Amino acid sequence: MKKIxxxxxxxxxxxxxxxxxxxxxxxxxARVEEELVPAFVRPLLALVAVVVLLFxxxxxxxxITEVARAPGEVAPSGQVKVVQHLDGGxxxxxxxxxxxxxxxxxxLVRMDGAQALSDLRQTGVRMVSLRLRAERLGAYxxxxxxxxxxLAADHPELVGYQQQIYQTQLSTRDSALSILDHQIAxxxxxxxxxxxxxxxxxxxxxxxxxLATMREDLASRKLVNRSVLLETRRAKVSAEGEVARIGADxxxxxxxxxxxxxxxxxxxxxxxxxxxxxxxxxxxxxxxVTELQARLQAKVDRLVVRAPVRGYVQDLxxxxxxxxxxxxGLMMQIVPDDVPLEAVVRIAPKDIGYVRVGQQVNLRVxxxxxxxxxxxxxxLKRVTATSVVGEDGRPYFRGWVALPNxxxxxxxxxxxxxxxxxxxxxxxxxxxxxxAYLSKPLMDMFSRSFRxx
Numbered sequence: 001m002k003k004i005x006x007x008x009x010x011x012x013x014x015x016x017x018x019x020x021x022x023x024x025x026x027x028x029x030a031r032v033e034e035e036l037v038p039a040f041v042r043p044l045l046a047l048v049a050v051v052v053l054l055f056x057x058x059x060x061x062x063x064i065t066e067v068a069r070a071p072g073e074v075a076p077s078g079q080v081k082v083v084q085h086l087d088g089g090x091x092x093x094x095x096x097x098x099x100x101x102x103x104x105x106x107x108l109v110r111m112d113g114a115q116a117l118s119d120l121r122q123t124g125v126r127m128v129s130l131r132l133r134a135e136r137l138g139a140y141x142x143x144x145x146x147x148x149x150x151l152a153a154d155h156p157e158l159v160g161y162q163q164q165i166y167q168t169q170l171s172t173r174d175s176a177l178s179i180l181d182h183q184i185a186x187x188x189x190x191x192x193x194x195x196x197x198x199x200x201x202x203x204x205x206x207x208x209x210x211l212a213t214m215r216e217d218l219a220s221r222k223l224v225n226r227s228v229l230l231e232t233r234r235a236k237v238s239a240e241g242e243v244a245r246i247g248a249d250x251x252x253x254x255x256x257x258x259x260x261x262x263x264x265x266x267x268x269x270x271x272x273x274x275x276x277x278x279x280x281x282x283x284x285x286x287x288x289v290t291e292l293q294a295r296l297q298a299k300v301d302r303l304v305v306r307a308p309v310r311g312y313v314q315d316l317x318x319x320x321x322x323x324x325x326x327x328x329g330l331m332m333q334i335v336p337d338d339v340p341l342e343a344v345v346r347i348a349p350k351d352i353g354y355v356r357v358g359q360q361v362n363l364r365v366x367x368x369x370x371x372x373x374x375x376x377x378x379x380l381k382r383v384t385a386t387s388v389v390g391e392d393g394r395p396y397f398r399g400w401v402a403l404p405n406x407x408x409x410x411x412x413x414x415x416x417x418x419x420x421x422x423x424x425x426x427x428x429x430x431x432x433x434x435x436a437y438l439s440k441p442l443m444d445m446f447s448r449s450f451r452x453x
Contacts, residue, residue, distance in 0.1 A: 063433055067362075067426040068355055070399065072345030074365075074421040077400075081308045081334040083108065087116075087299055088327035091318055098316045102307040102334065109318055109331060113303040120296040127293055128155050130286040132162040137279040140169055141272055173271050180264040187257040194253055198246040205239035212236040311336040314420075335419045343378060343401040345425040349387060352397050354429040357383060361401045365408050366422040374409040376417060378402050380427060401425060 093110040096102055128151060139146035146166055152159045215232045311334040318331050325331060343363055347355055363376040378401040387395040408415040 063431040065428055066354070066430045068347065068351035068429050070345035070347045070351070070425045070427060072343050072399075072401075072423050072425055074341055074403075074406075074417050074423060075344050075419050076311075076336045077340045077342045077402075080314070080419070081311065081336065083305065083308065083331045083334060084328055085111065085305060085325050085331055086302060086328060087111075088325050088329060089113075089303075091321055091323045091325065094318055094321065096313050096316070096332075098313055100313045101337070102311065102313060104307055104310045106307045107304055108307055108313075109305040111303045111305070111325070113300055116296065116299050116303060120293070120300055123289060123293045123296055125155075125158075127286065127289045129158055130282055130289060132158055134279060134282045134286060136162045136166045136169075137275050137282065140166065141275050141279070169275075173268075176267050176271075177264060180260055180267065183260045184257060184264065187253055187260060191250060191253040191257060194246055194250045198243065198250060201239065201242040201246050205236075205243050208232075208236040208239040305331065307334055309334055309336045310338055341403050341406045341417055341419065342381075343403060343423050343425060345399045345401060345423070346390065346396040347383065347399050347427070349395055349397065351427075351429070352383075352387075355380065355383060355397075355399070355427055356429075357381060360428045362426040362428070363401065363403075364424045364426070365417065366424070368408045368415055373415055375426075376403060376408050376423075377405060379404075399425075399427075 090112040091109060092112040094108075095110070096106075096108050102108065132148065132151060132155075135146050135148065146163070148159045148163065212232045212235070215228060314333040314335050315330075316332045317329075318325065343361075357380055359380045361378045361380055363378060364370045365373075365376060380399055381402040382400045384398045387397050389395050403417065405412065406417045408417070
């Protein structure tokens, strides 16, 4: 047992000696290393560490503004007015020049209107003719004199022609009715005669009847010969037959008279119906011609092209007399000068999610150096609901920026904005720290890494 304890103690002493040698070697290496490193390195490293720490703290709490950049141009809020010609034609006179200031309603261009004026005159003559026809037919139907006096002074030939037709119509109607009226008069006279004859025949019938009764009584008493009685009876029968014949003639005459009167009424109705049918046709034609005249008058009025608003002439397309303008063709544009200006910008789809109406916008105007003159300020007032495709085939959202101060810099009226100036809008969409900005690429890399299949 004693030997075992001694062995253990001897082993521990050996290990203690080895550990001491190792510590001496390490301390010697550290001493050598300290002798090799210059004395100023440690303070420098400490300073760098402090600077890095301060930078991280500064980057973590210092905000920077996020912007969405959108190119565009300055435009009047009322939009540029496009001057077109609906009908087209040849240019007769040009009264404005490029960039000229024009007033609302001012004559810009006159078009050649020879054909339009000729068509309008012909339509006017046709309308007068139809109005005269309508008056003639109305007078004929209403059986009155036509009122041509209002048009007689300007169109005597047309009035005379319609007056002649009216007289012919009256003559034709009166001729047809006079024949029927003559027949009616004849039948009336005949009927009157028959009625008188019927009265006489009825009186004769009554007397003959009384005589026959008397002779019948006398014959019964043998006071009259039988031959006389028979003669009396024959006379009675003859009188009754005469009354019946005349009565039948009266009925025939009454039927003939009623028929002639019906024919007269039918003739009047037929003439009236024909006149009314012609009036309906004339009324339809008159309505069509009235509409045509209104269109032609509007076409004539459009021969004089006027400025829709006060403003400046831009993009003048009409340059020479006799130049042919296509229907609906662009003649020029008028840029209003009395409406507020705004900036119309094209917002990229990648930025639209951060853009909100009412956000502040700084505009860098291409006509003025940003570093020297500064920028124009505005606010986003409207954005389209959907994207549109530009001429280059790329989609974008159109935005409108209100410009309460339409000038660049801080001095009003010196560097004024004008329609057509190119701008680059910086829409202030929010804020983030410098640290977030610097760490964004690293965060994006980590968010996308280690996920591939």
